[in-house]
Amino acid sequence: MSTATDNKARKAPAGERVADWADGRLGIYSLAKANMRKIFPDHWSFMLGEICLYSFIIIILTGVYLTLFFHPSMNEVEYHGSYVPMQGVLMSEAFASTLDISFDVRGGLLIRQIHHWAALIFVAAMIVHMMRVFFTGAFRKPREVNWIFGFLLLVLGMFTGFTGYSLPDDLLSGTGVRFMQGAILSVPVVGTYLSMFLFGGEFPGGDFVARFYSVHILLLPGIMMGLLVAHLILVFYHKHTQYAGPGKTNNNVVGMPLLPVYMAKAGGFFFLVFGVISVVAAVASINPIWALGPYRPDHVSTGAQPDWYMGMPEGLIRAMPGWEINLWGHTLVLGVFIPLILFPLVLGAIAVWPFIESWVTGDKREHHILDRPRNVPTRTAFGVAWIAEYIVLLIGGGNDMFAQYFHLSINAITWFVRIGFFAVPVVAFIVTKRICLGLQRRDRDKVLHGRETGIIKRLPHGEFVEVHEPLPQGKLHTLTAHEQYKPIEIGPTVDENGVERKVKATEKLRAKLSKGFYAEGNQIPKPTVEEYKEIQSGHGHH
């Protein structure tokens, strides 16, 4: 191979020469110096973000394949493919080509099903990943921007899913599109205009599949790709958070290097996720459009259900009373418009929390040690209340299914959702806070009195006690590493000269919230060294 340069002392191996070439143009050595052995902490909950990433990649790969065969056209054609029950039926080209992908393209059905399953898992994984970030406080400074990027990915993911499953133009998805069009019509003043512009005229017209197509395969994934890359760059740049533990401080990051361990684990995990989704797609059919038939605005399948992530708006619209106000020749369709407004509000409630929390604490420091949810009772309670609200609305979205399954009347479920919409989050908040405080107390006891050993000892005077074993120092440290805020005080409202000081309403609110978050009774003071020493020295004598 290398005859001409044999006289040189040493010839760099081929890989090194390629790297040299690239370094001279891209500066890869400097890049690798900082990153190749970058440390990543390991914890199962950090894999949730990876599932999001991998399902997104799977979606892109399978989606590109589908575009090779799908015809985004609403022209009506007569079907003559190999699915016998649909022979001769009039349908849009979009529907016909989806049948072709399912029945005539070898492997097409598999790719379709992987694509759909991956989309469901993608949105689910994003929500769970978001919950892990929320409950551990990983959104605190410096990660607020990444929190917002992530939230945008979630919202865009939901809309990408919606536009995607509308493309085959089948009876079920068409019903969903009609639902969306009806909701758009309810927008005051501009609703009819929006609907006409979106559909190129009256519903359904002949345009929406082609329009949804470019939104689904280009616009939204393009934006998401940008956000996702930014999201990951920030994860790299900030370095990953870690849970408290021996040797872990706010100024370091403890784990294993990117090359080789993290790369092998994360890379391997991609294949695991892809493999599992493939097997699911092999054994569980999803969106069998051939059983539904092509869309006709005057036909409907019973038990029409959207993909699960759209169940929340579905619940809102089902539970809302049909209010309509007619005034001065105009109609305010509150029964549909209010759910349309509540949808982003309910979803967005979780997104603004980090900013409320940082305003209340006034904490401007960086945080890299994750919270245990119990140690931040108010935040945890809010998160659980939000999840509870979401579940109430999902139940509302499937009210007919629940009614059938549990032999309840739809009326009863609707009223449950109406009342539960207000009551359940409140109850969930209170109960969660209590549980957190209970767990904090338990940690406190564990630190002060040690771990229960399960060994019962009989004292000389006949009393039975359980032997407690003091915790090792690492454990003591872990359980006491968390910070505890004190509620902020407004201070005297009259200054030393007796002149009244004006306190802004926002400041009063802030002080009040701070009290609700951190005052006595809203968190259990963690044990102090003095308390510990006192109890430990008294031990055994008792």
Place this chain on the structure above:
Amino acid sequence: MSSQEIPEEKHLPSEQGDAHHGGVAVADDPFADPGLPVHKPRIQDIDERAAKRSERTVAMLFTLSMLATIGFIASYVIFPVDKIVYIFPLGKVSALNFALGMTLGIALFCIGAGAVHWARTLMSDVEVADDRHEIAASPEVKAKVLQDFADGANESGIGRRPLIRNTMLGALAMLPLSAVVIMRDLGPLPEDKLRHTMWAKGKLLINQNTMEPLRPEDVLVGSLTFAMPEGLDEHQHDFQTQIAKAALMIVRIQPEDIKDKQELEWSHDGIVAYSKICTHVGCPISLYEQQTHHVLCPCHQSTFDLSDGARVIFGPAGHALPQLRIGVNGDGFLEALGDFEEPVGPAFWERG
């Protein structure tokens, strides 16, 4: 964010981690960070035979993946695309889909499992610590950047020449208007499109099942009949859009059971015709309860009483279904006596 009134920092806890950075255990503090625990070797680290076993497991997984890929290609060639097989407990499934999905899944999974097993058992699992550095720049860097910016802005003269600044902002602000204007042809203006359907005086009611014009005697008590206007053909290009508004449902009710006066007037011999499109968000109504004359929308369960002007008796719909006035023509066929008098389907701002 102003918080002048409240002295900052006072309520903040002491810096986390700082006090015992580096894990130097303070003798006096039982809660102090003892530092990273010493690394415990795994069996593979001390026993070469165990390491060999791990190596073989990983290699076996990778080999399995190769076999599965061969299986994928073989399935693709062997199974006809339309072959259906029975597989317990899935039932009847496409043989090709099942075989391709399983082999692909195994091929992928084994690569993943192999890599993860390799990482967990054979790669170093010593935990190391890296330092973090504050994200915010040092005051010197910040001062330098601000100075650079000021210099740049100064050299451009943007502050000194408001004429340039203002016209530039104006030009940039106006430019997107073109992008907005060019969207105009996305669709027509609504005008009164949503107020009209194909129905008109004299149009026959075509039975959607038989595609024949309906006679009064075809409409039986207790049955729900779907109809569309004469002249609407499935093959015409705007069929979907027309049927989305014109779809009709017809029932026969004993005239004495009809509670609404106008409904009775617009009916023929107890036959009433209503829009099939739900007034909530537009699903087609499909269920009919003959005893009560209630119809139910399957989408969100809005229920309308067809014997009482189709008013809403349950569910999220906001107003009654529009009724079509019908009669019988000279040849004894049911006919429309005009269009709907109010818009069909979901409500909108201009509906009034």
